Structures are given as C-alpha cells and as structure tokens.
Amino acid sequence: MKRIPIFLMGCGGVGRQLLHHIVSCRDIHHNQRLRLSVVGVCDSKSMVVAPNVCSSEFDDDFLLQICELKSSGSSLEALSDLGQCQIYSSQDMASKAIDIAASYCRMATGLTFIDCSASSNTIPLLKKAVELDCCVVLANKQPLSSSLVDYDKLISHPRRIRHESTVGAGLPVISSINRMLSSGDAIQRIIGSLSGTLGYVMSEVEGGKPFSDVVKLAKDLGYTEPDPRDDLSGLDVARKALILARLLGHHINLDSIKVESLYPIEMGPDVMTVEEFLAEGLPLLDRDVRHRIEKASSNGNVLRYVCLIEKSRYEVGIQELPKDSPLGRLRGSDNVLEIYSRCYSKQPLVIQGAGAGNDTTAAGVLADIVDMQDLFT
Numbered sequence: 001m002k003r004i005p006i007f008l009m010g011c012g013g014v015g016r017q018l019l020h021h022i023v024s025c026r027d028i029h030h031n032q033r034l035r036l037s038v039v040g041v042c043d044s045k046s047m048v049v050a051p052n053v054c055s056s057e058f059d060d061d062f063l064l065q066i067c068e069l070k071s072s073g074s075s076l077e078a079l080s081d082l083g084q085c086q087i088y089s090s091q092d093m094a095s096k097a098i099d100i101a102a103s104y105c106r107m108a109t110g111l112t113f114i115d116c117s118a119s120s121n122t123i124p125l126l127k128k129a130v131e132l133d134c135c136v137v138l139a140n141k142q143p144l145s146s147s148l149v150d151y152d153k154l155i156s157h158p159r160r161i162r163h164e165s166t167v168g169a170g171l172p173v174i175s176s177i178n179r180m181l182s183s184g185d186a187i188q189r190i191i192g193s194l195s196g197t198l199g200y201v202m203s204e205v206e207g208g209k210p211f212s213d214v215v216k217l218a219k220d221l222g223y224t225e226p227d228p229r230d231d232l233s234g235l236d237v238a239r240k241a242l243i244l245a246r247l248l249g250h251h252i253n254l255d256s257i258k259v260e261s262l263y264p265i266e267m268g269p270d271v272m273t274v275e276e277f278l279a280e281g282l283p284l285l286d287r288d289v290r291h292r293i294e295k296a297s298s299n300g301n302v303l304r305y306v307c308l309i310e311k312s313r314y315e316v317g318i319q320e321l322p323k324d325s326p327l328g329r330l331r332g333s334d335n336v337l338e339i340y341s342r343c344y345s346k347q348p349l350v351i352q353g354a355g356a357g358n359d360t361t362a363a364g365v366l367a368d369i370v371d372m373q374d375l376f377t
C-alpha cells in the first residue's frame, strides 16, 4: 500500500470539503492500493499535528471532527480537549511544519503540503517545503501569482507541484495546457470567462435581480473569495490570467495585466471592512450595473467578464457580447475557456463547466494529490 502523507493548510470551505472527499474516497483509494494520511492541519491561528507525526495519522473520525469544529466557526485549538493531537499556535506553526517536512525528507518518504488558504503568508513555508523535496498542491492562487522569484522557486521541481484548482476550480485546464505545451503545440491565444463568481453574477442580474443580492448569494454558495472584492475588482481573474500566462512561458507580473474593477477605490479594503462593503457599499453599485445591463440588452447583447491572453496583450474586464455567443450563453458559475494553438487554430479547444464551488474545487485538489502517487512509496 502506498502512503501519501498530507499536511493541509487552510480549513475553510475548500479545505474541509477536501477532508470529506478523502474520507469518502477511502474504498476507491484502497482499491488503488493507496492511503492518503492526513498528519497535520492548520488554519490562520493554529496547527494540529498527529502524535507521532512521521508514523501515525489522524483517523477519519478526528478529521470529521475538525470539519465540524471549523464549520461552527471555532478555532482548531478547541481540539486540545480530545487529546489526539499536538497543538501549536501561529508563532510556532511554520517552524514546526518545517521540522516535520525535514523529518519526512530524512526518511525519504516525502510529504505533501496542500494550500487551501487564501493567503500569501503560506509562501515562505511552501518555498522551504520545495527545498526539502516535498510535494505541493495548490488551490490558493497567491503563491503562483506573486513575484517571479517565488514563482520560479515553487515550480523548480515541476513534477512535485500541481495546481489544477487555481484556474477553473476542478476543470482540467492546467493539465490540458501542459499536455499541449509538452507536445510542442504552441498556444497563441486564450480567451474565456474564468470567474465563477462574476459568471454567476452577470447571468443572474440579467433576470432582474439586484447586483448586491446576487453577490451575497455567490458568497453564500462558496463561489467568492473570502473578501468578495477580490472577485469584483478583477484581481482574482487577473491572478488566474497571470498563472496561465506564466504557464505559457510569459515572464510577466500582475501589473502587466489590464484589469477592470466593478467597484470604486473608495470602497476598497483600506477604506471599509468586508461587512461594511456588503451592507453599505455594494447596494450603491446596483443602479450603475442595472444601467449597463439594460444598455447591452437594448443592443441584443449581454455583459460578461472576459479574460484575454494573446501575445503581449493581457486583459481582464467587462465586454458586451452577443447573447448567442459561447460566452454570452454561459449561465451560473460555469467557466469557459477557448484555447487557440497550432493544432486548434480554426476551432479552439474548448473547456467548459463549473468554475467555482467547494465540491468541484476540492475534487480538483484531491485528483492532483492522487496524480502524484508515483513519487511515494
């Protein structure tokens, strides 16, 4: 039986769903002679680690208790009462996690760090993990959309990193592009709708619902980033565009991407909290959005938030498109991506499906972990 030891960073909607998927896929993995062993979990404040971290793991009941506890809004520290784990506070977390990675490195069995946080604070630990020959799986886009130095470091062992869920949630976007690139099928242009949140919002407001109500619904459905302004500012789509452009070999940074924001700077995170934005800022945007939708509709068109990568053009923003175009037909949180290459020059390769949500995102992360099984004994 192969064992893949796992250290999970981030236990929000996606992280918890991943733990549920791991538990519910036990039989499937057993039939593949595979054991996914969760040995540590952390959130923003604390970290829990299995007692003999190199030889033991959390049992499934304990993993489900972690999920229940985090769903109720409590901290991982509350698990100390159960006595089945060691607990570390935020100041000791990183150094302890590095110790664990180093121990696994010495045993030559390897450890997989899974980043399901939405934070850039995980980057130093991930870089250290890469140095120690650990594997890395990301749902978090921040590590691969920060500086080029960090990016180059993180992908320095390409076989040891997977990040399918950073673009298109569970859709096979990164793997498809990698297959094209490794067979010499150069990609000239990518165009698509890459935000589950903005796709959902744009198609729902067409039916007359207020923009502010639909954004709050998208948050409740688990589509948005922890701060929905990351979606509405276009930053989240820009991060995805940057990850795709870098994958194509473009040595660019976030500031190379032209981004259109759906809210003014006066409603930004430096000025108001998320709660204030949702309660007071967001409703002030309803009228303008309604006006734009009606104007597009009077031309027989709809609005879609579009991502374009072509030569040195990198743009994300609102476009008015025919209702019956591939992007215009999109509904709900679906993403669609058209990829033009030598092999797909007249008709693009099209990838379409749910582009956000905890279930599909966590499924993408799980498939990435399983895909690395050959690196474990």
Ligand SMILES: NC(=O)C1=CN([C@@H]2O[C@H](COP(=O)(O)OP(=O)(O)OC[C@H]3O[C@@H](n4cnc5c(N)ncnc54)[C@H](OP(=O)(O)O)[C@@H]3O)[C@@H](O)[C@H]2O)C=CC1
Pocket: 009, 010, 011, 012, 013, 014, 015, 042, 043, 044, 045, 116, 117, 118, 119, 121, 122, 139, 140, 141, 142, 165, 166, 167, 168, 169, 196, 222, 223, 224, 225, 226, 355, 356, 357, 358, 361
């Ligand atoms: N939801 C979706 O549809 C998709 C999400 N993603 C990405 O998945 C990631 C997770 O999203 P989601 O689960 O919705 O987000 P949540 O806000 O629900 O969860 C984030 C988790 O990360 C934890 N966290 C914050 N900072 C750190 C840190 N420094 N170290 C460890 N953990 C930390 C939080 O801790 P605490 O509990 O203490 O607050 C929380 O548990 C995001 O990066 C998102 O972009 C990608 C594709 C689709």
Ligand SMILES: N[C@@H](CC=O)C(=O)O
Pocket: 166, 168, 169, 194, 195, 196, 197, 198, 223, 224, 225, 231, 236, 355, 356, 357
């Ligand atoms: N907030 C993101 C989640 C997936 O990356 C989106 O809406 O697409």
